[in-house]
Amino acid sequence: MALPQFQAAPQFEEYVNATDLSAAVAALADGQGTPVAGGTDLWVQKELPGAVAGDRLVNIKNVPELKGIAAADGRIRIGALVTMTEILGDGRLKDAAPILAIAADRFASVQIRNAATIGGNVANASPAADMMPPLLCADAAVELAREEGGAISTREVTLSEFFTGPGRSVRESNELVAAVIVPIQPGRYAGFCKSGPRPALEIARVSMAITGEAAGGKLTNPRIAFGAVAPTPIRCTQTEALIDGKPLDDELIARALETMDGEISPIADHRASEWYRRHLARTYLEQELRHVRDG
Amino acid sequence: MSAMVDVTFTLNGHTTSLAVAVHDSALTTLRDRLDHAGAKLACGEGECGACTIIVDDISVNACLMPAPDLDGRIVRTVEGLWEGDGLSKVQDAFVRHGAVQCGFCTPGMVMQATHLLEQQPEMSDAEVRRGLEGNTCRCTGYSKIVAAVMEVSRDAATKTAEAAE
Numbered sequence: 110m111a112l113p114q115f116q117a118a119p120q121f122e123e124y125v126n127a128t129d130l131s132a133a134v135a136a137l138a139d140g141q142g143t144p145v146a147g148g149t150d151l152w153v154q155k156e157l158p159g160a161v162a163g164d165r166l167v168n169i170k171n172v173p174e175l176k177g178i179a180a181a182d183g184r185i186r187i188g189a190l191v192t193m194t195e196i197l198g199d200g201r202l203k204d205a206a207p208i209l210a211i212a213a214d215r216f217a218s219v220q221i222r223n224a225a226t227i228g229g230n231v232a233n234a235s236p237a238a239d240m241m242p243p244l245l246c247a248d249a250a251v252e253l254a255r256e257e258g259g260a261i262s263t264r265e266v267t268l269s270e271f272f273t274g275p276g277r278s279v280r281e282s283n284e285l286v287a288a289v290i291v292p293i294q295p296g297r298y299a300g301f302c303k304s305g306p307r308p309a310l311e312i313a314r315v316s317m318a319i320t321g322e323a324a325g326g327k328l329t330n331p332r333i334a335f336g337a338v339a340p341t342p343i344r345c346t347q348t349e350a351l352i353d354g355k356p357l358d359d360e361l362i363a364r365a366l367e368t369m370d371g372e373i374s375p376i377a378d379h380r381a382s383e384w385y386r387r388h389l390a391r392t393y394l395e396q397e398l399r400h401v402r403d404g
Numbered sequence: 405m406s407a408m409v410d411v412t413f414t415l416n417g418h419t420t421s422l423a424v425a426v427h428d429s430a431l432t433t434l435r436d437r438l439d440h441a442g443a444k445l446a447c448g449e450g451e452c453g454a455c456t457i458i459v460d461d462i463s464v465n466a467c468l469m470p471a472p473d474l475d476g477r478i479v480r481t482v483e484g485l486w487e488g489d490g491l492s493k494v495q496d497a498f499v500r501h502g503a504v505q506c507g508f509c510t511p512g513m514v515m516q517a518t519h520l521l522e523q524q525p526e527m528s529d530a531e532v533r534r535g536l537e538g539n540t541c542r543c544t545g546y547s548k549i550v551a552a553v554m555e556v557s558r559d560a561a562t563k564t565a566e567a568a569e
């Protein structure tokens with residue numbers, strides 16, 4: 110019997126330290142670049158087959174255009190390099206989309222939060238990425254940048270249309286995630302639930318975010334989004350429509366749980382069985398809807 | 405072969421230049437190339453905090469930091485905590501409280517405690533425990549470690565109170 114062949118880990122043949130956005134997109138233009146920001150996903154995954162997009166490592170950490178949180182046209186632009194620690198500390202973002210800080214507070218450890226970027230969390234396209242259900246609830250859009258005819262060209266994709274499968278998205282290999290953009294929606298109810306093997310450093314078995322205008326035992330214009338219960342992070346739009354602005358009595362909550370159960374498609378893996386993931390999703394949604402009802 | 409790239413950075417106050425493999429981490433560079441073995445390699449995956457260093461005043465897991473990204477940074481490791489001719493306040497408190505446990509995780513604990521105290525000199529017991537979550541290993545109870553950090557934190561509180569009088 111032939112012994113299994115060990116494949117040599119992919120090595121980077123080239124390195125570009127991009128110091129502005131045009132240098133960064135130029136280094137990705139031929140589709141052979143692998144961007145790196147915080148490294149908290151890439152430096153763990155880089156030995157795995159397929160994890161490295163191209164053999165030119167493009168360090169984007171020194172690109173000023175990708176840094177910082179700024180308000181513009183009634184929206185907030187969160188640069189791709191903004192870390193979880195920065196999201197936690199930003200007062201304006203806390204008002205505009207409180208769900209983001211609530212979720213960032215449950216993210217890994219201080220050291221990881223200090224390095225992990227929002228752009229990396231989006232680009233990695235993991236079905237379990239913790240910031241995705243909150244961003245889906247915040248009606249976020251992704252700003253993508255690439256080089257076209259020697260200039261920077263950008264496009265915006267709503268987050269709900271961004272993911273196409275586990276680790277896959279509409280982002281092309283020559284594109285960078287430049288920013289995540291959220292509308293300013295102050296005063297909305299914000300709930301976030303997450304389960305993992307231990308309180309810190311967990312990869313979610315299930316995560317859920319819920320937002321809306323809560324008043325009089327009703328949730329109006331609701332958003333309900335889950336991580337790790339489908340091939341991509343998802344919004345449960347049928348469940349949202351069912352409860353929109355209606356009194357959250359026991360019967361409606363029961364129907365909401367059934368509807369949600371039909372919208373998710375969890376898998377079984379080493380972290381949890383399908384049954385357990387469905388159980389967690391129902392428990393979280395029930396808990397949150399009761400919380401909204403009972404004030 | 406991984407490409408090599410020249411980096412220049414400040415390591416515990418000293419300008420340091422060398423060529424690193426693009427594929428390497430800051431941790432292996434410090435340990436294997438620069439004889440700074442204070443930061444430990446344990447999990448290599450960001451889970452244990454034994455490799456914690458402070459880069460541009462922020463604590464990170466050195467095992468996940470790409471080596472070429474060292475360029476231009478200000479890096480502090482446990483070797484650099486020595487103040488003048490003595491231990492830093494955090495180190496001194498760890499020694500007096502016997503806050504050692506297995507010992508292997510201690511440099512990372514000390515660096516993370518240093519970072520937490522720099523960010524927020526006065527902390528509650530709960531804040532210290534949360535701040536050290538990236539270093540906890542489930543071996544034992546961390547009581548002495550928390551006590552050591554709390555002592556430094558209380559000293560800071562006393563100083564603030566005295567200054568206000």
Ligand SMILES: Cc1cc2nc3c(=O)[nH]c(=O)nc-3n(C[C@H](O)[C@H](O)[C@H](O)COP(=O)(O)OP(=O)(O)OC[C@H]3O[C@@H](n4cnc5c(N)ncnc54)[C@H](O)[C@@H]3O)c2cc1C
Nearest residue numbers: 146147148149150151217226228229230232238239286450
């Ligand atoms: C111990 C540990 C705990 C973790 N805990 C959590 C957790 O609780 N929740 C969670 O969601 N995640 C967690 N993660 C995963 C990781 O920290 C996050 O996904 C993080 O946001 C990734 O950001 P980064 O900047 O480190 O990405 P990097 O590792 O730098 O990059 C990730 C991927 O995205 C690409 N990329 C990065 N930035 C861009 C960009 N701007 N444009 C295009 N492509 C880009 C890279 O090429 C790479 O493929 C954890 C990881 C570790 C090691």
Ligand code: FES
Nearest residue numbers: 446448450453467
């Ligand atoms: S060795 Fe870096 S976190 Fe464990």
Ligand code: FES
Nearest residue numbers: 505506509541543
């Ligand atoms: S790793 Fe040091 S006590 Fe657990």
